[in-house]
Amino acid sequence: MSEKVLMKGNEAIAEAAILAGCHHYFGYPITPQTEVAAYMAKRMPKIGGTFLQAESEVSAINMVIGVASTGKRVMTSSSSPGVSLKAEGISYLAGCDLPAVVVNVQRGGPGLGGIQPSQSDYFQSVKGGGHGDYHNIVLAPASVQEMASLTFKAFDLADKYSMVSMILADGTMGQMMEPVSLDAGEVNTYEKPWALTGTNCERKHNIVNSLYLKPEALDQKNFERYEKYKTIEENEVMYEEYLMDDAEICVVSFGITARVAKNAINEARAKGVKVGMIRPITLWPFPKKVLNEAADKCKAFISVEMSMGQMIEDIELAIRCKKPVYLCNRVGGMIPTPEEVLAKIDEVNENGGAF
């Protein structure tokens, strides 16, 4: 009998979180991520965990801060407008150096936008989103299997570096159903001497706080934090290369659009066009090195996104603007079709390489 089960992406995130040892979840329903909350509502009582539907996203993220302060694994999830509401709390988590997992199953924007899939929270996710100098680790799954495996990874990285890991998915990833194997492997545990677990009169009080009375101390803290970010950029970059060995055109795409692009790349290859793909799995840290190396071999890049081209800026920075970067995109809840991506590949193949 198959060990795999058939899951929606949203359910895979929820179950993977539980298997990773997350027994506390706070959320508020919003399409297209509501199944995360619905699944948690069913499962958490059965394992003695906490599911709580807060009265708002703001409330939920503050509950996350509370549990994270105690050193327990904790998660919240939402979709684009809801994540904007959580931005303040995410900044506080960063300022307190607290580990937590935040899931964003993106929908169209700005504003209320729409419920159909989108990738237009790219800037919000990789550049911070809230106030202050900080980063989140941002993971971009491209299959239901990765919704699970990157959730395991997100909890591990959050604890390892004491910071927020974000799963940046899109509505299609959340809603689509695919086979998934739920093997968490070995779950690492990390010492958390800072956790608020009660002193038992045996140690000094721990304080979790993001307020620094002395500007010198806050200055120093920010520099320290950026040393940590540097380590992460050196050690935690993840990406997938697809047919890049002899590629002259490099498609860059993540999440569901990478899956569509793969379809188009296969068709272009069948016609003899030398095209490949670099799929960032971590959006922060961004796979700068491999892209920069590709820029020495390829004549042009194509960013395939469901945004107005937000990732282009990171690609151009990564390749030091050595080669042109073209855009193939749909927004507002539309997904680019393989035909649209193929047409762009053909166009760039014929005319690309020159600014």
Next chain:
Amino acid sequence: MEYKRITLFAGHYGSGKTNIALNYALNMKRDGKSVVIADLDIVNPYFRTKDSERELNEAGIKLISSSFASSNIDLPALPQEIYSIVDDKSDYAVMDIGGDDRGAYALGRYADSIVRENNYEMFMVINMYRPLTRDVESTLEVMQEIETACSMKFTAVVNNSNIGEETTAQDVLDSMSYADKVAKASGLPLRLTTVDKKLYNELHEKIENLMPLTLQDKIWR
């Protein structure tokens, strides 16, 4: 095949109701019936019957669906036209009910008329490879929750056990004892087992009442 005037598909969300309802309606039409299909799903935002509107139109099947289905808003509203299914008894109707008890609430308001007419089949669609209905006990739990929510009783079981594109014939065969047990424990007949049409030839001599499904093409790999 013998058809009741109204056929309803309900079950755990993600069990495959929409795909089966669509294929079932197309089969009915091929058997010469005049068919209406109604999307009562107020839970699922994506992958709706509405996505198959053109195919249904071409087949001459009328689709009754919320004007908000597959749009950019999730308004759980149902069109008043759904009442035509219970009022106009000249057509055969297939009703696609939303997942779980939450989806089944929407059926409640039509339940009285459907039960009074007493010419319906209500299928419980089951999939052993869905994590919350892995065993008989949890499947029966979902079944009871749905019956309570919609004030109707199931009349038969459809086994749609699959793990998506990776499903093998063996996976389907492995699910048969689960399906039989669910049927037996609920006192209902196992009326159909549904499989991707790619698996039909391999399985049709091994499984009774096997129905092939034509599934939607995906644009991603």
